[in-house]
Amino acid sequence: MSVALLALGGTISVPDRARGARLSGTEITAAVPGLAGTGVVLDVRDVHAVPSGSLTFAQVLDVVALASRAVAEGAEGVVVTQGTDTLEETAFLADLVWPHEAPLVLTGAMRQPAMAGADGPANVLAAVRVAASRAARGAGALVVFNDEVHAARWVRKTHSTSTATFASPGAGPLGHVVEGRVRMLLAAPRHEPLPAAFDRERLEAARVALHVVTLDDDGEQLEGLGTAYRGLVVAGFGVGHVPGGLAPRLGELAGRMPVVLTSRTGSGSVLRETYCAPGSETDLRQRGLIDGGFLDPYKARVLLRLLLAGGAGREEIAEAFARRG
Ligand code: GLU
Numbered sequence: 001m002s003v004a005l006l007a008l009g010g011t012i013s014v015p016d017r018a019r020g021a022r023l024s025g026t027e028i029t030a031a032v033p034g035l036a037g038t039g040v041v042l043d044v045r046d047v048h049a050v051p052s053g054s055l056t057f058a059q060v061l062d063v064v065a066l067a068s069r070a071v072a073e074g075a076e077g078v079v080v081t082q083g084t085d086t087l088e089e090t091a092f093l094a095d096l097v098w099p100h101e102a103p104l105v106l107t108g109a110m111r112q113p114a115m116a117g118a119d120g121p122a123n124v125l126a127a128v129r130v131a132a133s134r135a136a137r138g139a140g141a142l143v144v145f146n147d148e149v150h151a152a153r154w155v156r157k158t159h160s161t162s163t164a165t166f167a168s169p170g171a172g173p174l175g176h177v178v179e180g181r182v183r184m185l186l187a188a189p190r191h192e193p194l195p196a197a198f199d200r201e202r203l204e205a206a207r208v209a210l211h212v213v214t215l216d217d218d219g220e221q222l223e224g225l226g227t228a229y230r231g232l233v234v235a236g237f238g239v240g241h242v243p244g245g246l247a248p249r250l251g252e253l254a255g256r257m258p259v260v261l262t263s264r265t266g267s268g269s270v271l272r273e274t275y276c277a278p279g280s281e282t283d284l285r286q287r288g289l290i291d292g293g294f295l296d297p298y299k300a301r302v303l304l305r306l307l308l309a310g311g312a313g314r315e316e317i318a319e320a321f322a323r324r325g
Pocket of ligand 1: 009010011014050051053083084085086
């Protein structure tokens with residue numbers, strides 16, 4: 001049984017102050033008690049040793065390409081270690097293009113390696129077990145953390161410091177690692193993978209803005225957006241509402257670029273046809289906004305950027321959100 005492990009930096013690699021350099025993938029795995037006992041042969045590679053907030057879409061797609069190559073060369077699964085800050089976005093980005101049955105498992109740590117109760121080793125051990133598990137095959141990209149297995153499309157970072165930060169609101173974990181055994185309880189819906197080979201210039205140009213709607217929002221922040229961005233995700237109130245006065249401005253933007261409506265609440269979907277006041281979901285849909293379904297604003301932004309980078313038009317984008325949202 002062989003698993004590739006790609007190390008990308010993050011808290012799991014942060015050294016104590018005296019050492020200076022980040023821990024390599026080999027150093028991270030050397031500190032994991034019980035790893036040798038799993039019988040999994042690890043092929044460890046260092047990729048980008050950066051905080052996860054500095055990762056780019058292009059770098060994540062390069063990591064997916066490396067992971068794909070490892071699978072083509074015989075790895076039964078792949079583990080990616082990275083910072084936790086953007087893990088919910090990178091996991092979903094990888095999931096959208098991951099074409100293999102082999103699981104792609106992302107993990108990291110909330111506590112640095114030198115801290116009491118460092119969680120990196122336990123997370124790596126659980127991630128390797130999931131990556132090597134038959135039960136996780138076909139599940140796409142997964143986030144394994146705190147002995148829980150989460151679907152990339154639902155997982156969120158819900159706490160700034162807790163080691164139990166990753167959760168899937170409204171869905172729950174797909175599975176658990178118990179006494180070293182991977183127990184999958186649920187399956188998330190899988191969709192046809194998007195093509196992974198994007199023209200890098202198009203990807204760069206497919207800039208998507210995110211606007212979080214707030215009380216008494218006059219939309220001034222949206223001024224000039226049409227020239228710098230190709231798409232917009234709106235994180236609306238509750239079921240997908242905005243102040244009535246903001247609706248015409250969003251409608252105008254929706255005439256120029258895809259504008260996707262999501263909820264800023266953190267769980268649940270936007271509605272389609274329950275409220276009719278100006279700024280309601282029905283009004284915004286009539287003005288051309290696309291319904292983001294259950295996708296949270298950050299994940300909707302990832303999907304919209306990939307669709308735009310792939311050259312999708314408005315109808316194709318609306319259809320993709322209807323299927324994947
Ligand atoms: N929590 C940060 C991250 O998501 C860690 C920062 C660092 O690696 O220096 O990457």
